[in-house]
Structures are given as structure tokens and as C-alpha cells.
Amino acid sequence: xxxxxxxxxxxxxxxxxxxxxxxxxxxxxxxxxxxxxxxxxxxxxxxxxxxxxxxxxxxxxxxxxxxxxxxxxxxxxxxxxxxxxxxxxxxxxxxxxxxxxxxxxxxxxxxxxxxxxxxxxxxxxxxxxxxxxxxxxxxxxxxxxxxxxxxxxxxxxxxxxxxxxxxxxxxxxxxxxxxxxxxxxxxxxxxxxxxxxxxxxxxxxxxxxxxxxxxxxxxxxxxxxxxxxxxxxxxxxxxxxxxxxxxxxxxxxxxxxxxxxxxxxxxxxxxxxxxxxxxxxxxxxxxxxxxxxxxxxxxxxxxxxxxxxxxxxxxxxxxxxxxxxxxxxxxxxxxxxxxxxxxxxxxxxxxxxxxxxxxxxxxxxxxxxxxxxxxxxxxxxxxxxxxxxxxxxxxxxxxxxxxxxxxxxxxxxxxxxxxxxxxxxxxxxxxxxxxxxxxxxxxxxxxxxxxxxxxxxxxxxxxxxx
Numbered sequence: 001x002x003x004x005x006x007x008x009x010x011x012x013x014x015x016x017x018x019x020x021x022x023x024x025x026x027x028x029x030x031x032x033x034x035x036x037x038x039x040x041x042x043x044x045x046x047x048x049x050x051x052x053x054x055x056x057x058x059x060x061x062x063x064x065x066x067x068x069x070x071x072x073x074x075x076x077x078x079x080x081x082x083x084x085x086x087x088x089x090x091x092x093x094x095x096x097x098x099x100x101x102x103x104x105x106x107x108x109x110x111x112x113x114x115x116x117x118x119x120x121x122x123x124x125x126x127x128x129x130x131x132x133x134x135x136x137x138x139x140x141x142x143x144x145x146x147x148x149x150x151x152x153x154x155x156x157x158x159x160x161x162x163x164x165x166x167x168x169x170x171x172x173x174x175x176x177x178x179x180x181x182x183x184x185x186x187x188x189x190x191x192x193x194x195x196x197x198x199x200x201x202x203x204x205x206x207x208x209x210x211x212x213x214x215x216x217x218x219x220x221x222x223x224x225x226x227x228x229x230x231x232x233x234x235x236x237x238x239x240x241x242x243x244x245x246x247x248x249x250x251x252x253x254x255x256x257x258x259x260x261x262x263x264x265x266x267x268x269x270x271x272x273x274x275x276x277x278x279x280x281x282x283x284x285x286x287x288x289x290x291x292x293x294x295x296x297x298x299x300x301x302x303x304x305x306x307x308x309x310x311x312x313x314x315x316x317x318x319x320x321x322x323x324x325x326x327x328x329x330x331x332x333x334x335x336x337x338x339x340x341x342x343x344x345x346x347x348x349x350x351x352x353x354x355x356x357x358x359x360x361x362x363x364x365x366x367x368x369x370x371x372x373x374x375x376x377x378x379x380x381x382x383x384x385x386x387x388x389x390x391x392x393x394x395x396x397x398x399x400x401x402x403x404x405x406x407x408x409x410x411x412x413x414x415x416x417x418x419x420x421x422x423x424x425x426x427x428x429x430x431x432x433x434x435x436x437x438x439x440x441x442x443x444x445x446x447x448x449x450x451x452x453x454x455x456x457x458x459x460x461x462x463x464x465x466x
Contacts, residue, residue, distance in 0.1 A: 008455035015449055019332055022339035025069055029055030058343075069342045073138055074349030074430065075121070075288055080138040083147065084284040087131040092278065101131045104278045108135060121347075133280070138347075143285055156183025156271065160221060161229040161241075176231045176241075179221060185214025189271035191264045192254070204264040206240075206255040208271070215251025223247040232271065240267060300353040307360050308334065315364060319371050325453040326367040326446075333363050333445040340437060352430035359438025365402065366446035369395045388458070392451050399447065403439050410436035 034049035058067035075082060085108075092100045101124050109122045121136040159176035167174045187209045210218050221230060222244050231241035242255045259267070312330060315323035337356065341348065374391030382390070413432035415422040 008452040011448070011452045012456055015332070015452065019335060022335045024056060025339040025342055026335055027054035027056065029053075067343065069345075071342060072345045072347045074347045074352070075136040075138045076350050076427075077348060078138040079288045080136065080140050081143050082284075082286050082288060083135045083137075083143075083282060085133045085135065085280040086283050087133065088279045088281070089131050097131060098126075100278050101126065101133070104280070105133055108133060132283070141287060143287060147282060147285065156186065157181065157233050158218075158221065159231045159233060160225050161231070163228060173238075174229060174241075176229075176233075176238075179217070181214060181217045181221060185210050185217060186271065187211050187214075189268045191261070191268050203256075204259050204261050205257075206259070206264055206267055206271075208253040208255065210251040210253075212251075218251060218253065219247065219249055222253075234271075239271065300350060300357070304353070304357045304360065307357055311360060311364055315367070321458055322367075322371050322374075322454065325458060326364060326371075326450050328453060329367070329445045329450040330360070330363055332449055333441055334360075336445065337438060337441050340441065341434075346433060346437070347430065349427055349430040351427040352434040355431040355434030356438060359435055359442060362403075362406070362438065363442035363446060366395075366399045366443065367450055369398055369402075370447075370450070388454060392447065396447070399443070403443060406439055407436060410439070 030053050032049060032051060032053050034047060037046045038044055055070070057069050060066075087101060087104055089097045089100065105122055105124050121134075121138075123134045125132040125134060157178060158181040159178050162175040162177050165175040189209070190207050192205050192207045193203065226244050226246065229241045229243050232239045240255065240257075242257065308330070312327040315326050315330075317323070319326065337359075340346070346352065370391050373395040374387050377387035377390045378384070410432040412422055414429050414436065
């Protein structure tokens with residue numbers, strides 16, 4: 001295997017296979033119509049072809065893995081609705097307000113997902129004791145629908161299984177009867193671990209902690225329904241329906257099951273979101289038209305094409321054959337970047353486009369460092385093969401350090417841990433994400449792809465010239 005990757009031709013073959021794959025992902029939906037009559041000496045038959053190519057989606061493992069590979073457009077490109085909400089924290093103690101705001105954000109994100117909007121942006125803001133949420137819904141222009149979906153207070157309630165009524169014939173789901181136990185009685189849900197000494201493993205469980213009134217209600221429910229299911233509903237949707245094993249007397253319930261850690265965390269988030277119903281009011285709502293966004297996109301795409309063309313011309317003019325090979329790697333960089341944007345997916349905004357255009361210039365930085373190092377090696381009268389290898393090998397430290405600084409900057413701008421002293425703006429994060437992706441992809445194309453192109457074609461062209 002090691003020998004396989006040491007052969008530049010083998011690596012180049014893998015790269016070309018990758019390029020063919022990303023071209024299939026990048027290819028837009030294109031109508032192809034052919035209506036051509038062959039000459040009489042070829043039979044005179046008419047060839048007809050009328051179908052759409054491109055615009056493919058990922059469909060694998062018999063439908064278990066599906067991915068829509070269309071480009072996700074942000075609010076400033078696709079247009080849509082922007083809503084500014086303020087949460088009323090008057091009934092929430094100071095120590096719980098941050099958690100309440102995050103829980104409210106989770107509820108709104110879940111509600112927005114019901115609209116089928118994967119490009120929605122939900123952000124929190126806390127300035128001068130004002131707890132606010134900014135919701136941006138790209139592609140949605142019905143403001144009333146958006147407000148009715150995100151503006152309701154989450155309703156969490158508990159229901160008991162009705163054993164006298166048969167389950168639903170279609171779904172097989174039992175019927176549940178509402179109780180007076182609700183999210184207002186739930187203090188907190190959390191993930192706990194119960195160490196199994198026999199299996200030497202730790203299985204995640206969900207712990208519910210009720211307030212005094214809720215503990216009394218839950219005690220009565222569990223005493224009267226041992227062996228039955230008690231379902232937890234959030235916004236009239238069932239979250240989980242565990243079986244009551246014994247009466248719960250202290251207001252602390254443990255829900256067991258074969259949960260993964262991620263599943264347990266999601267359930268806890270849902271339960272806490274319903275346990276902290278925070279009323280909100282609309283401070284501002286506005287509709288962003290797609291016309292301005294499309295005009296800006298067209299200008300940004302044009303700027304990207306001009307920038308890419310200028311970089312390619314400079315590389316070819318200044319470095320000759322080496323620059324031409326670097327330009328091929330740069331085109332591959334663009335194809336791979338677009339494919340990753342579709343696959344992740346990356347929500348494309350105007351700042352995100354700016355990050356992509358900036359990364360085009362940075363994509364050739366590594367090649368410039370390498371080529372200048374090769375020139376230095378040749379000035380020392382070293383053989384071409386050694387100069388090429390030294391150029392790639394000895395310039396790596398500079399390439400790594402220069403890109404590491406930019407990656408750190410992108411990390412700070414993206415702020416993945418939601419630190420309050422760092423930026424939390426969606427447009428800034430979009431810029432940081434596309435910039436960081438561009439750096440990683442440029443390292444791959446600028447070092448690995450260019451290196452193997454040089455090994456295969458540059459040396460061969462020099463030998464042919466001689």
C-alpha cells in the first residue's frame with residue numbers, strides 16, 4: 001500500500017477519480033436536447049435525446065443515506081423573513097436565564113425545522129439584560145406563517161396510557177389521556193450515567209427533577225399506573241413513552257432505555273425546552289426580497305471568476321509550466337470547494353462568498369512558496385529532481401505556519417463554543433467557515449495535487465525537450 005501511494009501516477013489517478021466525482025456533484029441541472037438526422041449513407045435515422053442532466057442528489061444504501069445536493073442560499077441571497085424576538089424573563093431567576101434563552105432557541109429551531117427550512121438561522125443576543133433571539137428564514141415570505149410557527153410558547157405535558165381503548169389501527173400507537181402534570185412542574189432534565197459493574201460500561205439515562213407540586217402529581221400518576229406507559233408530549237408531539245416500573249415518591253424519575261449519548265442529550269434538550277416556557281414578543285419583522293440578493297450574487301460570482309482568471313494568468317506568466325500545473329490544481333480546488341459546500345451543506349451568504357473569493361488568492365500561496373524555494377535550489381546548481389523535492393519538502397514549515405495563523409483567526413470568528421466575548425454574528429461565521437474550508441482544501445490541492453502533477457508532467461516535459 002505504501003508503494004502504491006509513493007507512485008505519483010497512482011496518486012494522480014486517484015485525484016482524477018475524485019475530480020470526476022466532484023464534477024458530478026457540482027453539475028447544475030442542464031436540459032439537453034438533440035434532434036439530429038444522420039446522413040443517408042449512415043442510414044438516415046434521426047437521433048433524438050431530450051432529458052435533464054446534472055442536479056444530482058446523493059442516494060445510497062437503498063435510500064438509508066440521502067442528501068439534497070442543491071446549494072443552500074442564505075437570507076441575503078434567497079430573500080426571506082427576518083424576525084427579532086425579545087424573551088420575557090421576569091418569571092425566571094437570574095441564574096437560569098441563560099439556560100432559558102438557550103432552551104427557547106432550541107424550541108424555535110425545532111419549530112422552524114417543521115417548516116422544512118434547513119437554511120434557517122437562529123441566534124441569541126444578551127445586551128443590557130435584554131434577552132433576544134434573531135430568526136432568519138431564507139426562502140420564506142409569509143410573515144404570518146413564520147410568526148405563528150415560532151411565536152408560540154412550548155407546551156410540555158404528561159399523559160397516561162388508556163388501556164381500555166385499543167391502539168390506533170394504522171400506527172399501533174396506544175391512546176394516551178392528558179393529566180394535569182405539565183412542563184411548569186418540571187424543574188430540570190439531565191443526562192446521568194449508571195455504572196454497570198458486570199458489563200463494565202456506562203449507559204446514559206435521563207433524570208427528571210420535578211418541583212414540589214410536580215412531585216406530588218407525579219407520585220399519584222406513578223402509583224396508579226404501574227405497568228402502564230406515561231408519555232411525555234412536547235407541542236402535542238410524543239417525545240418518549242416509558243413504562244412505569246414503580247411508584248416515584250421523591251419527584252426524581254429515571255428514564256431507562258438503550259439510549260446513545262447523543263439521543264439522550266437531544267431528549268434532555270427537548271424536555272428542558274418545554275420545562276422553561278418563556279413568552280416572547282416581536283420587536284421587529286421585515287421581509288428581504290430576493291432581487292437585491294441575486295444581483296449581489298451575480299456580481300460576487302463575476303468577481304470570483306475575474307479573480308480566479310487573474311491568478312491563473314499571473315501564475316502562468318511568472319512561473320511558466322509550473323504555473324500552468326498550479327493553475328490546474330487551482331481549478332480542482334474550485335471544483336472540490338463547491339462540492340463540499342453542497343455536501344456539508346454550507347449556507348451560502350454574501351460574506352461567505354467573500355470568504356471563498358479571498359481563499360482563491362490564498363490557495364496559490366503555498367505554490368508560490370514552493371516555486372520560489374525550487375528557484376533557490378536551482379541557483380545552488382542542484383539537480384532538477386532534487387530541487388523539486390526540496391522545494392516541496394523544505395517549504396512545508398512556512399506553509400503550515402502561515403495557514404495555521406489564518407485557521408486560528410477563522411476559529412475565533414466562527415466561535416463554535418458560543419463564547420460571549422467573541423463574535424456571534426451569522427454573516428461573520430459564514431465568512432469564517434468558507435475561509436477555513438478554503439484553507440484546508442487549498443493545502444490539499446496546493447501541496448498534494450500540484451506536487452504529483454509536477455512529478456508526472458513537469459519532469460517528463462523537460463526530458464522531452466532535451
